[in-house]
Amino acid sequence: MARLAVAAGYDVVLSNSRGPESLKDLVDELGPRARAATPREAAEAGDLVVVTIPLKAYRDVPVEPVAGKVVIDTNNYYPDRDGRFPELDAGSATSSELLQRHLPGARVVKVFNNIFFKHLHALARPASAPDRSTLPIAGDDAGAKAEVTAFLDKIGYDAVDAGTLAESWRFQPDTPAYGTIYSADPKDWEREAPGDAEKVRSALAAASR
Secondary structure, three states: OHHHHHHOOOOEEEOOOOOHHHHHHHHHHHOOOEEEOOHHHHHHHOOEEEEOOOHHHHHHOOOHHHOOOEEEEOOOOOHHHHOOOHHHHHOOOOHHHHHHHHOOOOEEEEOOOOOOHHHHHHOOOOOOOOOOOEEEEEEOOHHHHHHHHHHHHHHOOEEEEOOOHHHHHHHOOOOOOOOHHHEOOOOOOOOEOOOOHHHHHHHHHHOOO
């Protein structure tokens, strides 16, 4: 995502749990539009703040620096990695709703969680391209979803509105809209295939709990 954003003219601030120095090679590759920082510094710097961490660590996201901002949530719930969350197992909440509760002043939008990172980079296309792919988004704030849709357009994707954060389960793991709709061969994840809006909408409608 950082590569696509820099290519589209965005300034990017990257952070991780290992410290800014661990991102030196990536920042050097991305060029002068990118820099590394601590998680709090990145949260303070960003107009759009992207959360890409294991779900079990979502409470570590700084709260105050993202107040009033759009937060893009790319997370997925994997019990083997994250441990058990009873409300997620019961279907009484989604992982994005948990993040929104942790960040009450932010406007959370779910996106990017259903596409393999290599496909995300390979499938980006200009707005006029006939083989442009579409990503589902979900959120409770219409303005935030509009901002994320504009960001997606600039980095090479269309958007389909999947509803509220409560509806974001429709493109979480083990649903038809998760992963394989952008793969030419489910057994070979190196081969990508465009996922157009009709395909994404059909996959969202086919999801069940």
